Amino acid sequence: MSLALQRPGFAARHAATLRQLRFYAWSFGRSPSSMLGLAIVLLFLALAAFGPWIVPYPGDGSGAMNLSNRLKAPSAAHWFGTDEMGNDLFSRVVLATRTSLWVGLTIVGVATLIGVPLGIAAGYFGGWVRMVIMRVTDIFLSVPGLVLALAIVAALGPGILNGVIALSLVWWPGYVRLVEAKALALRSEPFVEAARAVGAGHGRILALHILPNCTSPIIVKASMDMGLAILSAASLGFVGLGAKPPAPEWGAMISVARTYMPNWWWYAVFPGFAIYLTVLGFNLFGDGLRDILDPRSSRG
């Protein structure tokens, strides 16, 4: 004879999680700036995904030549005007979202892959492991990423790939700092000590207790860094060490456009505005995420 307990439905089993998620959605939606950020990020992703099918002149992305059309002011046919090669700037600005997306994802991805394990190791194991990792991190943090990236690009040679490599190599220390502090605090939490007391191994503790509790700040930082990484890559493009024209990249476009100022103002204005909007979107979005996921640390 058995008393078969009826298995509760999905909503009942995950009531706490669902309630938490509803709370997150409620607080996120309450902030207009967070919602604006979300909207911009979604627009950015949509343009990156469907850009080639949306833009009026998809061929202009890789740089066509249409000299009869060069440096035309914005019009119905060319919303953002045309550049010195006669390419449609609207098409190029939209197509460049794809470049920015992979640039941002690569830099942030590599940075988390290097930084998070190092940070966890430093915070959890402590002792000399922590000493060595944190000292090296501090050294990297003492020079702004852009300058260090400039130095690396100077050595590797200009180009978007080298720019991304350079930025990826200098971006990780922030994650070490972030995760180290968190892991250090978690190490002496009662539930971690309890796990250790019942004989759980390091691997198990790290995977089940430390890492999951570090994810919120990592997600927040990663979403903010998406914007900043895109901005940095564009900066390298602007000073002439990143992407090279005619590759569609916002920073490089502005770099060329600078020589056409002030008469052909639209050439620089629209790509720059695209950078601004993208970085703004990711920052607002990350800010909103932080407010709900990690409200104790809303620091600059």
Next chain:
Amino acid sequence: MTSLLEITGYRLAFDGFEGRAQVLDGIELTVQAGETVGIVGETGCGKSVLARSIARLVEMPPGRVLGGAIRFEGQDVFAMDRRALARLRGHGVAMIFQDPMTYLNPVFSIGTQMEDVIRAHDRAEGRRMRPRAAAHARAAELLAAVRLPEPDRLLDRYPHELSGGMRQRVLIAMALTGDPRLLVADEPTTALDVTIQAQVLRLIAELVETRGLTLLLISHDLGVIGALCRRVVVMYAGTVVEDAPAEALYVRPRHPYTRGLLAAVPDLARPDHRAQPIPGHIPNLLDPPSGCRFHPRCPMAIARCAVEKPLLREVDGHRVACHRAEEAA
């Protein structure tokens, strides 16, 4: 003659994610000059929020006054302008708080903080602000009045260098600065060691005696209240359920909740007498019980309790909010 403090039908809510929590629901409380009144209730019954409301220290929003009024010497606290408010705080009402560790600013010396308060009172009362040196001397006097040794040296120290009991004394000295008419003490001894608790309570009793202060003492501890107060107000889930002279309340409680509360206190003198907890939980204020807020936990509840909210009424010298107060004795 106007009462010193008169709270009528005061209703306060906090707006949050899950809706509006009705934290205080129609509080009725009058305190005459010279009285010593204790407010007792479980954690979360709204007693601290009520205390803060008196000096208008509740953040709005998220707080929101839904109705009623708090009058201090006949003046509506929520209608006060900036100057009246400055006079009210410290000069009319002074407060002592629960955890002395966090109520002193860590980056200023005791002296600086006390001088600030002293000078602020000068201004609020329309006097010329006295110079720092004079304020310093007055601060030393006040510290001596709360029985702190070597007040001059103490003024140069920082909060983290003091023990909990010393800090609470410093905070009491600050509260005395403006010669307040009403002293509101919100769990003044809860965070202290038991031995220090007794000292601080004795000090408060002495100050009330010698200075003729009116005291509103808030505590979850009936013993603390009994030691200092002539009159006791019992709160439950944001309402006043009983208000009576201390002796009458302890001996013949009229409200079932008060009885439960008294029965829940272990009696060291009678070890065979087991403390009886009140069954059930404090209600969710987002969706408070209808009628009497205590009815789901009440052993005497009848159908009427779930429908009609009982009002405070006079029964046998007590003011009780219970439909069955007559039978409860």
Next chain:
Amino acid sequence: MRAEVLRFVLKRVALTGLMLFGLVCITFTVSNVAPSDPAALAAGPDATRDMIETIRREYGLDRPLAEQFWRYVTGVLQGDLGRSIVTTRPVAEDLGRFFPATLELVLLSMTLGILVGVPAGMLSAMLKNRAPDHATRFLAVSLVALPAFWFGILLQLLFSVQLEWLPTSGRLEVSTAPPPTFTGMLLLDSLLAGQWATFGDALAHAVLPALVLSFPCLASILRVNRAEMIEVLASDYVTAARAHGVSPFRVVCVHALRNAMLPTLAIIGLRWGWMLGSTVLVETVFDWPGIGLYAVSSAIAGDFKPVMGVTLLIGLNFMIASLVVDLLYGVLDPRLRTAS
């Protein structure tokens, strides 16, 4: 007490030295993994193999790595950062020439950032979640998101080209004679010499770049100050000060600000180094002859010694700034004063 402070300082100075050595290691590694050949670059496109070899020997590039590293480190210790292939001058000399211009810009921007950021952060905190707060926060995020190089161009368009109020670039008009050099900072030098017209000209040139450079710094000061203020304003001791009748102005501007300033100070220290880094972009846009422009033009020419020199200089600045902040913390926070 005094001995402890001295010990603390000495420890920090030693640590700074160690970190600087680490940085030297990094810059040396970076310049040696380079696929491009600095000697070939220096010799120019038409150089023969022999000429390149001569240059290689002249610069010591033919030596084993360990020896090159040793020479580099001992050189750095003696202030020898190598020779710039582009300017043909020693890098240290170039840095001495360009750094004052950058310092001038950064000091100006930092002042601007603090003067605007701190009050704006306070105001935002006091009006938390009301319209002005939303506006200020949005502005702060905007200022971080604005690409400095792009916004600089827009400002030039508006103020220099359209309105013709301010000059486009450089530090002085060609027609203005530079003031006698004391510090290398034109604003200061012209003041010291009492040359008001020169001062005005230098200031007009500095306004736009300093403004653009100050944005990210201003934004982070604002955000940190706001967050701290909100926390402090909700703290028990502020409630207590209010309850005791201390005036709202004094509660906010003296009691709360003093507490909130500690973390704000830390961010100011951090931003000092970051700002020096951002000059790379701002100086490029405004043609401001500082270390940022120097680093960029050297990097484009594939000349790393100057880039490494600039990197080291910025790193050193950052380390000094954080040392200063740590010391100030000790002065401002009584808990640390007695605890350490």
